[in-house]
Amino acid sequence: MYIRKRNILLLTFIIVLSLPALATQFDVDEETNEVIEKEEEPDIPNVDESESLLSNVVSDVNKTLTNFYNHVTSANITAENRTQSGNETRKLVKCKEIVYEGTEDIEVEIINGTHLAKLLQIKPDITSRDVEADCILVLFFARACPFSAHAAPHFNALARAYPNIKLVALDALKYHGINAQYGIVGVPTLKMFHNGRPVGKFNGTEYNIQSFSKFVHAITGQYPLELLVTSKDFQGPVSSVVEKDTDYFLVLSWLFIIVCSIYYFMQSKWWKMIVEMVQNNWRESEAQHEHND
Numbered sequence: 543m544y545i546r547k548r549n550i551l552l553l554t555f556i557i558v559l560s561l562p563a564l565a566t567q568f569d570v571d572e573e574t575n576e577v578i579e580k581e582e583e584p585d586i587p588n589v590d591e592s593e594s595l596l597s598n599v600v601s602d603v604n605k606t607l608t609n610f611y612n613h614v615t616s617a618n619i620t621a622e623n624r625t626q627s628g629n630e631t632r633k634l635v636k637c638k639e640i641v642y643e644g645t646e647d648i649e650v651e652i653i654n655g656t657h658l659a660k661l662l663q664i665k666p667d668i669t670s671r672d673v674e675a676d677c678i679l680v681l682f683f684a685r686a687c688p689f690s691a692h693a694a695p696h697f698n699a700l701a702r703a704y705p706n707i708k709l710v711a712l713d714a715l716k717y718h719g720i721n722a723q724y725g726i727v728g729v730p731t732l733k734m735f736h737n738g739r740p741v742g743k744f745n746g747t748e749y750n751i752q753s754f755s756k757f758v759h760a761i762t763g764q765y766p767l768e769l770l771v772t773s774k775d776f777q778g779p780v781s782s783v784v785e786k787d788t789d790y791f792l793v794l795s796w797l798f799i800i801v802c803s804i805y806y807f808m809q810s811k812w813w814k815m816i817v818e819m820v821q822n823n824w825r826e827s828e829a830q831h832e833h834n835d
Contacts, residue, residue, distance in 0.1 A: 637677035675737035693749035703766035
């Protein structure tokens, strides 16, 4: 009985002593868990902070797009201002009035290189486009060129539309020196001259009377009297029929290329190999022929 009471007292004493330790251990573990939970908790923004971040991004994008739009708009305005100022500062040429006789027809004149050089003589006392001078519109064409044949009737009709401008045509294949002098690299080519000086070159792709009229008006400021192509314009002076003509300069060029190719081939090792092969075969055939005899 005593032992039993003793054991009960001892067990009670042990339980009493262990209660603070258990309480302390529980408190420590609970605090550690709380600390761990606080440390492991990620920094996740709440709804208000996410909306604020998204609004900042959208605001930055809007600002960037606005700056880009303003930059492009200012560049376009600058380009338009430059084009407008360039058109305003460009001076139109003044053409001298041409007096025709009563029976003289207004038509295109086909000339040669010497006559063109006389027409394009520069008068030293005329130094500006504001001073009246002879305006000459030159068509460089070729009889064998289909584009020249297509442009011919429209150019013939253009002479009646602008009586104060002298229209002439030159066969570019017959006068190669003229091409180099005036920078003609293809036909048909339309160039305007004022006092013998070039003031404009037609760069259009449509060879018709409307395009030619716009080109002349842009340089001289003159308006056409009429824009009508008649059946007579297809007959001349500039022919609208493609004529096959032998280009002797082209033939000589091909002959020169062929001769140079043969010469350089004879200087190569391939030619020597072919010559040696032929000589060896010839000697073998002669030796075989003598053996048979």
